[in-house]
Amino acid sequence: MKRNLNDLLYFVTVAREKSFTRAAARLGVTQPALSQAISALEERMQIRLLTRTTRSVSPTVAGERLLLTIGNRIDEIEAELDMLTEMRDKPAGTVRITCGPNVLHSTLLPKLTPLLRQYPDITLEFDANHGFRDIVTDRFDAGVRLGDTIDKDMIAVPIGPELRMAAVATPEYFTRYPLPETPHDLTQHACINQRMVRSGGLYVWDFDQDGGDLNVRVSGQLIFNTSEHIVAAALAGLGIAFLPEEEFGNHIEEGRLIRVLEQWCRPFPGYYLYYPSRKQPSPAFSLVVDALRVSRKRRPASGSPQG
Numbered sequence: 001m002k003r004n005l006n007d008l009l010y011f012v013t014v015a016r017e018k019s020f021t022r023a024a025a026r027l028g029v030t031q032p033a034l035s036q037a038i039s040a041l042e043e044r045m046q047i048r049l050l051t052r053t054t055r056s057v058s059p060t061v062a063g064e065r066l067l068l069t070i071g072n073r074i075d076e077i078e079a080e081l082d083m084l085t086e087m088r089d090k091p092a093g094t095v096r097i098t099c100g101p102n103v104l105h106s107t108l109l110p111k112l113t114p115l116l117r118q119y120p121d122i123t124l125e126f127d128a129n130h131g132f133r134d135i136v137t138d139r140f141d142a143g144v145r146l147g148d149t150i151d152k153d154m155i156a157v158p159i160g161p162e163l164r165m166a167a168v169a170t171p172e173y174f175t176r177y178p179l180p181e182t183p184h185d186l187t188q189h190a191c192i193n194q195r196m197v198r199s200g201g202l203y204v205w206d207f208d209q210d211g212g213d214l215n216v217r218v219s220g221q222l223i224f225n226t227s228e229h230i231v232a233a234a235l236a237g238l239g240i241a242f243l244p245e246e247e248f249g250n251h252i253e254e255g256r257l258i259r260v261l262e263q264w265c266r267p268f269p270g271y272y273l274y275y276p277s278r279k280q281p282s283p284a285f286s287l288v289v290d291a292l293r294v295s296r297k298r299r300p301a302s303g304s305p306q307g
Contacts, residue, residue: 007041091283092121097143098133131197142275149169154274158160159292163270166245170237191218195225207264
């Protein structure tokens with residue numbers, strides 16, 4: 001029986017994505033063409049590989065067996081093809097990175113723009129989100145997060161300067177409420193809470209007290225899981241926000257937000273690029289790591305929220 005290797009690649013992608021729409025987008029083909037290819041594969045093999053409903057797609061028992069058998073082999077082929085770019089005059093290939101939206105804007109794009117101009121055959125794909133993607137399962141080359149949120153079995157490369165947390169609110173807010181003198185005073189204020197994506201709990205505001213940690217549980221009428229909405233709520237005068245200072249952009253310097261408790265917020269190591277240990281990273285990926293890397297003396301141990 002003649003087999004089309006493209007059809008096998010299509011099957012693996014659909015089975016992993018559990019969606020014809022997402023798989024078609026990743027493969028760069030139309031959804032009808034993808035569906036037709038999978039149907040043709042099933043017809044040639046005379047066995048159902050995928051269970052299709054109006055809401056989901058999942059492998060059958062036979063499909064799961066085929067996925068386990070050939071999925072890793074296809075990954076190995078793709079990895080080897082990427083490695084062959086080392087034999088080209090110029091590195092090429094796609095590097096996929098998952099990261100927070102703010103660090104993408106503030107750090108990754110500015111640092112990687114010269115690389116893209118120098119190496120036109122390198123493609124960068126960014127997945128900007130506030131959650132924690134499994135970079136191995138979801139087949140990312142790397143992720144970017146604050147260092148204390150990275151699993152210890154990952155290689156972590158510092159890519160930015162130290163950060164500081166900042167507690168801020170509008171001048172108008174502080175006409176209605178007194179300036180807090182210590183973190184404990186925050187319990188008497190309207191604070192904008194953050195729901196942590198990984199744990200599901202509310203972020204406990206973490207300050208420094210004589211070299212130690214001072215944790216304060218705050219309350220208020222608003223809870224968000226995205227930093228940009230916390231900033232927007234603070235600018236609207238709805239309470240005190242607490243985020244890494246870079247999240248507030250120029251709002252502090254230009255007076256739209258007033259910073260309080262600054263002496264309680266000490267610097268901590270910031271963002272890291274992390275990735276699994278790999279014996280032979282592609283030339284394109286190595287260039288990305290080198291373009292982002294900065295010198296750091298130590299691995300972070302902060303309790304700050306991811307961004």
